[in-house]
Amino acid sequence: MMDVDSLSQSFMAWLSNSGAEISEKIQLTDLREKRAGRGVVAIKDIEEDELLFRIPRSLILSVENSDLPSKIPTVFADLDPWLSLILVMLYEYEKGKDSKWDAYFDILPKEFNTLMFWGQDELAELQASAVLEKIGKEEADYTFQEKLLPIIAEYGDVLDIDHTDEADVQVLLKRMHTLASTIMAYAFDIEPVDGKKDVDEEGYVSEDEDEALPKGMVPLADMLNADADRNNARLFYEVDSLTMKALKPIKAGEEIFNDYGPLPRSDLLRRYGYITDNYAQYDVVEISFDTAAVVMEKSGVSSSGLHSKIDYLESQGVIEDGYIISNGSPFDIQESIAPELIVLVEALLLTDGEFDRMAKREKLPNPEKISTKGARIIREMVVARMKEYATTLDQDIANSPTLDMVDSENIRQHRYAMAKLVRIGEKKVLKAAFEALARLIEKLGTKNKASPAGDAAGPAKKRQRTQ
Template identity: 60%
Template sequence: MTPFDEASEAFMAWLSKSGAEISRKIQLQDLRNIQAGRGVVAVQNIEEDELLFRIPRPAILSVENSILSSEIPKSTFEHLGPWLSLILVMLYEYQNQTASNWAPYFNVLPTKFNTLMFWEADELEQLQASAVRNKIGKEEADAMFKNELVPVIKEFAEIFYSGDVHAQKRAEAMVEPHNLELMHKMGSLIMAYAFDVEPVNVQKDVDEEGYASEDEDEALPKGMVPLADMLNADADKNNARLFYESEYLSMKAVKPIMAGEEIFNDYGPLPRSDLLRRYGYITDNYAQYDVVEIPFDHITYAASGDSIPFYDEKIEYLDEHGLIETGYDISAGNPFTIQESISPELIAVIETLLLEEAEFERLKRKGKLPKPDQLSARGAMILHGFIQTQARQYSTSLDQDLSDIASVPLTGDIASKERRYAMAKLVRIGEKKILRNAEQALINMAQTKERSTGASKRPAEDDNYGAGKKQRAQ
């Protein structure tokens, strides 16, 4: 038996001893031959709604379950927040090695990462103008570790390194590069594997599609759920879902699964750029969720060269309505339509800025905004200009990329430069396709509206405009 399989077997034995219920119809298997690490596979046919496994809450690696939570004041964890608190606990459990209850679990977690946090500068450059580069936040994370996490470790060094006469010295060394990298690895494990673990009898407010607000997700405590995080994800093949119960977290089949099939979770509607940022890989199945972000700076820059009446007042009014964001999404669509693919917030911003003085004052008195489904011909052409500006930020054109498209290698080192270059190219190709589709759709709309005899009608109003961005509830 290989060390890889031995670690898997020890992990499953530990999980069973921890009180987990695991169906005999599934197995944890080695899927490295398809660049998938470990994965869960059905070894017998499974029916819809059938229990795959059930993990007791005490087996979850969380702040609540770690002995550190009883040694350090609750106020300290509250100050750190869900992310840093879990990183602190994971560092504590990890450095305790075999003394930690979760040692067999750490032995099956990745130690090498392919997420954007660990890419070299030349590799990140292959993403060109993708907005995902601004979401990596490595420097910000370093500062947060040094200013927030390390001081806590220093303050409680005798607890954190219990029994070590060099505890304070080890705590001081946490600012060294290799220890900061360890913190990044723990953070990357959380980003890739952690679940939002809602307390017993507390439910997130989700809509009919199963999405919770971003603020609610950020406020929930996070936890590493053993085995649940071993499921790979696929937007099209999702066949399992995690359910929260009072004493357990249960993974159940959401459709029949045949023997030999892999069991997949679902990350939700993530664009491939975020799939790469969070999990270190991409797949064509998530191309349907690709987005391009139009920075708000493009709008302010364009407006500075145009005579927009009451510009400052309009920006202030839009901000009061929660519509001023750092960027606005244009998403993939098949077929691509302005109504489905262009951020309604972006349309509302553009149409508000274009309002004549009297019309703006009338809407302002009513506390209303232009309806986001009423993009004018002028608004369409201005938005077209923003999209062209964004397209010019990429150092190569779509046609150039398509003429020499590279496939992602299915074998070899997952962190190879060849693999990273290929994934970056596919991300930027997806974004450039969206920009091209948007350009053509806006030109067609502007031409149609200019020919329309109803172009002089007063813009429609929207009483309750503004749908916040949402994330899938776990």
């Protein structure tokens, strides 16, 4: 079996021989000692905006570039971009040396450290983190069995995949999970040639729009590790190719980093199987609707006509499964607490008459104005959310792990450490929210003493748009 360096060299040779343009100033390097797998490193100084590599669109491992759709054309109409790419990758993988992407498959990981592959004892270390609800292993199993296995059964001769007994099926399901994790960690949303996408002022597109885009594996582009602070390269979409360019000067010996965008460490762990401190700035915690409802009921929020009120608020996009509270330095209520949560509380605090008049005008409370009572209720939601974790923030910090000190061979302890850091980050967000709400309550109380007629905060800093 070829070693890591030999596989990397074969992969790079395949790219060059297939029409890719690769700068002589970069090198694909084994970074496993840093727990980073492979990575791309500068071996000579690189200038800003300099070409690092150009990958022809024809080399993207995608539904469009595989010959499978031409063999079973009716199948892909009913599959979403994720399942379509999984099916294509299964097919190309089984082709082995006959696949154009054989050298590419050789360097893709065979195992993952993502939450999908954690044991129950390891997942338990995440305690009450909402990320546990996003793993979706059972849902994925069901989807694979309902959507992909029937296709394999019908077109087994085309796909050349054996599934004659239960053992074969279990092997297939495991491979599908591995491929799905590969796509989650490595695939790109492939923009169409015209490149027309609606983006916000920060350059990000909506999740719904990204979900609708076809997925594709972009060789070499996906070998770049990501770093929120040291991002120094970016992928650009061109008519016939995808081009990686330097965003700033890069010195010889420095690693070349892409950026995943503002992902909290919980999602970094779920999607990529690792965490890093410089993504702590994006940490979030969710307060479920159920938790919010229980707190409001205990706080004496009127239940009169509650179902019709909830129906109206749902029609206005206020009702969510979970309400995000995001990190901030300094923590700002208007920027960090989901406006939908503020609107929910303030709307349900209205009298029946006030609510009816608001609904007739198809209006909602202003999330930039929080009443004293509303701030107290949201603070109680934060307290209730804190209690959902099995340990306190102080207890976790007292035994806070350092990932660099964890034995690299002890994967379970490493996972425990990452899980603890994730939950510490979430609890820090909750603590910051509690303290900010306490300050606001005190401020509103002082204001109300001076002016008894007022019970709401005045105009506040406008919440920034988020991805």
